Amino acid sequence: MLLFFGDLPVTVYLRQIWIVVWKDAVLEIRTRERVASMGAFAVLAGVLFSFAMDTSRVRPQDMAAGLVWITIVFGGLLGIGRTFHLEAQDDALQGVLLSPAPKDAIFLGKVLANFVLLFAISVLVLGVFALFFGLTLGSHPYALVGALALGSLGFVALGTLFSAVTAGTRMGETLLPILVFPLLLPMVVFGAGATGRLLADRPLAEVTGNLRMLGAFALAAVAAGAVLFRFVVED
Amino acid sequence: MLRLRNGPRRTGGRLSIRAVTGSEVAATVGPSANSRVVEARNLVREYGSAVAVAGVDLQLGRGEFLSIFGPNGAGKSSLLGMLSGALRPSSGTVHVMGRTVDDREATWRRHIGVLSHRGFLYGQLTAEENLRFYGTLYGLSDLDKRVAEQLRRVGLEGRAGSRVRALSHGMRQRSDRVAGWTPNRGQGDPQASGMMFYLHTHRCPGDLTLRLGRPTARGRGRLRAGVSPYRRGRQPVVEAAGFPGLGRGTDMTLRIGGLARHDPSSGGGISRRLRCGVVAPPEGRSPVALPGTGPIARVRCAPFLR
Numbered sequence: 001m002l003l004f005f006g007d008l009p010v011t012v013y014l015r016q017i018w019i020v021v022w023k024d025a026v027l028e029i030r031t032r033e034r035v036a037s038m039g040a041f042a043v044l045a046g047v048l049f050s051f052a053m054d055t056s057r058v059r060p061q062d063m064a065a066g067l068v069w070i071t072i073v074f075g076g077l078l079g080i081g082r083t084f085h086l087e088a089q090d091d092a093l094q095g096v097l098l099s100p101a102p103k104d105a106i107f108l109g110k111v112l113a114n115f116v117l118l119f120a121i122s123v124l125v126l127g128v129f130a131l132f133f134g135l136t137l138g139s140h141p142y143a144l145v146g147a148l149a150l151g152s153l154g155f156v157a158l159g160t161l162f163s164a165v166t167a168g169t170r171m172g173e174t175l176l177p178i179l180v181f182p183l184l185l186p187m188v189v190f191g192a193g194a195t196g197r198l199l200a201d202r203p204l205a206e207v208t209g210n211l212r213m214l215g216a217f218a219l220a221a222v223a224a225g226a227v228l229f230r231f232v233v234e235d
Numbered sequence: 236m237l238r239l240r241n242g243p244r245r246t247g248g249r250l251s252i253r254a255v256t257g258s259e260v261a262a263t264v265g266p267s268a269n270s271r272v273v274e275a276r277n278l279v280r281e282y283g284s285a286v287a288v289a290g291v292d293l294q295l296g297r298g299e300f301l302s303i304f305g306p307n308g309a310g311k312s313s314l315l316g317m318l319s320g321a322l323r324p325s326s327g328t329v330h331v332m333g334r335t336v337d338d339r340e341a342t343w344r345r346h347i348g349v350l351s352h353r354g355f356l357y358g359q360l361t362a363e364e365n366l367r368f369y370g371t372l373y374g375l376s377d378l379d380k381r382v383a384e385q386l387r388r389v390g391l392e393g394r395a396g397s398r399v400r401a402l403s404h405g406m407r408q409r410s411d412r413v414a415g416w417t418p419n420r421g422q423g424d425p426q427a428s429g430m431m432f433y434l435h436t437h438r439c440p441g442d443l444t445l446r447l448g449r450p451t452a453r454g455r456g457r458l459r460a461g462v463s464p465y466r467r468g469r470q471p472v473v474e475a476a477g478f479p480g481l482g483r484g485t486d487m488t489l490r491i492g493g494l495a496r497h498d499p500s501s502g503g504g505i506s507r508r509l510r511c512g513v514v515a516p517p518e519g520r521s522p523v524a525l526p527g528t529g530p531i532a533r534v535r536c537a538p539f540l541r
Binding site: 008012015016019022023026027030031086087089090091092094095096097098099100101234 | 319320321322323342343344345347349354355356357358359360364367368369371372373374
């Protein structure tokens with residue numbers, strides 16, 4: 001039985017998503033443009049925060065959670081904000097948008113590619129903070145990684161959408177944080193809450209609510225982005 | 236059947252396209268009402284108070300060619316953007332192969348290939364990777380075979396693994412051409428399917444060389460050339476349809492000369508329709524018995540005032 005997504009067979013739709021992921025991954029591997037800036041930012045931020053905070057007066061795990069998420073937000077925006085940079089350089093975005101591939105497939109491909117990148121950076125940020133703040137990951141490291149994954153997914157969905165909004169504007173890089181940061185509030189609140197409790201080795205039951213909210217935020221962000229993307233990119 | 240007509244003058248903004256013919260070209264090769272490839276009705280694009288495209292009606296059949304000239308800001312890009320679905324019209328409709336150009340449904344996009352002067356290829360991907368990427372977006376199957384075929388066709392099989400940014404300008408253009416034709420490959424040979432080509436330039440060259448991709452057509456063709464009435468006669472508009480006997484890949488030189496002068500007192504707009512356009516073979520050659528290379532036809536625009 002052949003399944004259809006809209007007027008497209010599902011296999012074609014999935015292939016179109018995959019080819020966008022593949023293309024972005026290949027471009028990132030070849031240019032290392034975003035991963036280098038995000039990675040360097042993550043490491044440097046961890047080092048600077050470790051010197052800036054007096055860990056003899058405040059317990060590291062009390063403040064590390066918030067700093068981890070703030071670092072992810074700032075570092076992530078460095079890379080996610082440049083999502084359409086290569087396309088713009090080569091004028092390729094026009095070619096992609098002129099293709100019959102559904103806009104939501106293009107959006108989902110971009111989100112998945114960005115997610116892989118940001119999730120890797122998030123894990124790096126956690127590692128850097130664990131190293132410099134002497135943190136232990138508690139007894140539920142998978143839940144910690146899950147919180148990072150859900151938060152990253154919501155973040156890249158919003159970041160990709162607004163990166164498309166600001167791509168053609170003169171003040172795009174300044175505009176993007178102003179647009180995105182207020183919308184990231186739920187992610188930071190629930191993400192930092194879950195991370196703080198997990199780093200403090202609290203029971204898993206205490207963070208399931210936060211994880212659910214992170215999941216709902218990610219789902220809503222991806223769905224809204226997929227629906228709205230075509231309005232953003234079509235002139 | 237090839238027909239392009241602009242609507243009534245609106246705000247008098249400098250962006251409006253004025254330079255189109257209203258006369259119908261009697262193309263004896265093929266195109267009938269049911270073979271329309273592109274049809275636009277009352278196409279308007281406004282940017283704030285500026286009207287870039289003011290009510291253009293356009294019909295193009297299989298195998299027809301249309302060239303659009305105009306100065307910067309004349310609305311050429313807006314018109315082509317709307318025809319290719321890249322730009323949403325302020326009002327009016329576009330149909331491609333009988334399907335309404337609508338962003339809610341994209342089947343019609345499979346029938347369109349767009350070649351931009353800059354191309355749409357990623358410089359960091361190889362020629363082969365670019366073709367695979369676009370081929371997948373167009374939902375083409377059997378990509379291994381198609382990509383290899385296309386690269387061989389344009390003589391790039393030896394550079395398939397080279398990144399596009401490392402290719403010479405000419406090689407890059409050849410890659411662009413393949414990528415631009417990719418969608419048509421899904422429908423058979425683009426020459427056989429007779430899709431139209433837009434030549435899109437803001438310059439008014441004395442000599443304009445078109446490479447025609449349509450296979451030999453029988454019968455008598457017409458070619459008309461004219462000049463925009465709205466800016467002192469510096470923007471020729473060339474319509475071409477059903478050229479007789481043109482072989483695939485044949486070069487044709489159109490020599491635009493004797494440009495018309497604008498007569499502001501006569502109003503402009505559609506009433507100033509173009510009526511020049513004389514197809515003349517180059518010295519010593521017949522436009523019907525065509526050699527494979529070299530100029531084969533020369534168009535000399537007769538001066539006109541009204």
